[in-house]
Amino acid sequence: MERKEIIRKLAEAIRRESEGLGRIRIMHLCGTHEDTVTRYNLRSLLPENVKLVSGPGCPVCITPDGDLQRVFHLLERKKVTLATFGDMARVPFEGKSLFYYKAKGYDVRMVYSVFDALEMAKKSEKPVVFFAIGFETTMPSTALAIMEGVEDFYVFSAHRFFVPAMEHLLSLGDVKIDGFINPGHVSTIVGVKAYEHIDFPQVIAGFEPEDVMLAILMLLRMIKNGERGVRNEYTRAVKYEGNVKAQEVMNAVFDREDWEWRGLGVVPKSGAKIRREFEDFDALKVFEDVFEDFVPKEDVKKKACRCGELLRGLIEPKDCPLFMKACTPKNPVGPCMVSVEGMCNIWARFGVRG
Ligand code: SF4
Structure with missing residues (x-):
């Protein structure tokens, strides 16, 4: 048929x-x-x-501004190479983004995988910090990279466990x-059993x-x-147990803390904090002196952005007064218009207006 x-x-x-x-x-x-x-x-x-x-x-959309601000704060104070995914580099905060820092001469590099950043660290003379975002789908790779124990390779973990967010x-x-x-991709890792409760x-x-x-x-x-x-429904890719090896690696490296999500507030046991055994690779720990004076701010330019409501399913892009006016894929105001996985960006690309 x-x-x-x-x-x-x-x-x-x-x-x-x-x-x-x-x-x-x-x-x-x-x-x-x-x-x-x-x-x-x-x-x-x-x-x-x-x-x-x-x-x-x-993942880009739910990463709160506080994480992005911490990364900016680190870049401004330490001579590091900052590696991250392209979409994350375009998310604005107070009109700045990681691309802005790159244009200003900071060493910001786009990577396709954490292993690109790991290879960079093997050759680099300065610390390489990987700004790690994503759910259980990307977390096992970051865990494996940390486990390699490469000198001068650090991870700023903004990873989040997805299943607690569903309960929240x-x-x-x-x-x-x-x-x-x-979610299909997350499910290939966590398996059917992760949702049974x-x-x-x-x-x-x-x-x-x-x-x-x-x-x-x-x-x-x-x-x-x-x-x-x-x-x-996705039996061709998702097994009852999921990918047990990936779960083991992920759980060996990451603990679970109560962390904030954009739009959802603090989600209990959702934050992938690097465990103490691996703290030598934890950028938040290794550079903790940098964060002592850090105070997160609110981005007044983003006040009208309604990504938070969008991420809770309360509105659609057309309900945001900025959609395809002040906020477009070329000039995004919020992360939901930046990321190719964001609803505003997807509607914009496919010409959906209402
Ligand atoms: S259209 Fe832009 S400003 Fe409005 S919710 Fe989406 S990302 Fe935010």
Whole structure:
């Protein structure tokens, strides 16, 4: 059967299943899912009473300004090479970004992987600090790089564990949802078992349009039957146990602390703090003198940005008065317009305006 026909049949099944259910809000939790949904215009295939909203699935978007300010603070005070992913380097704070620092002559480098930064440290005469962001998907690589024990290689960990954020979302009074589409990439690492304790309808989904539509159908059936717990649509990639080796490496290097997320506030046990055994590679520890006088500020230029509400699924990009006016992919105001996984950026790229 052709893809178009499969999707048409799934849309029809969704319509039938949704009858009599009242208003249903489903939240997906991954920037790549938003890309699929928008690229294939899947929202247009859903019945009126089924709404698909986007959650905090973009690592760049949820990294709070406090982390970015700390990295700026370090750069201004220590002669280091700062390595990070390209999207993170474009996030503005008070009109500055890591690209701004690069243009001013600071040694800021874009990398595709933590191992690029590790190789840099092997050859460099000055410390290399890797500004590490991302969820369980990228955390094992950072852990492996730390375990190599390379001199003058340090990690500024802004990694965050994703599963606690799902539980936290459900505890927030203003987030009204009926089911989660769990993130595919994170799930390949943490496995189905990581979600079993969450007493809420969830389906782990892959990234093809058929995957997302099937996940919506599965969720509607769960909701209709009053089922809770987790089902796995992405069986071709996600196993019950997940990637055990990656989990071991990640848990050996990172502990869990209560850390802030943009839009979500402090999420218990979500922050990937480098354990004491590896503190010789922890930039926050090694350069702790630098942070003694650090006081985070609020960015007044970002006051009107509504990324926080967007990351809780409360609004869509069109509800932000700056969308495609003062805030565009070329001149982003907030991280949701910077990152290719951010909802504002995805809507902008695919021409969705309302
Ligand atoms: S359009 Fe720009 S300013 Fe508005 S929420 Fe998105 S990133 Fe923030």
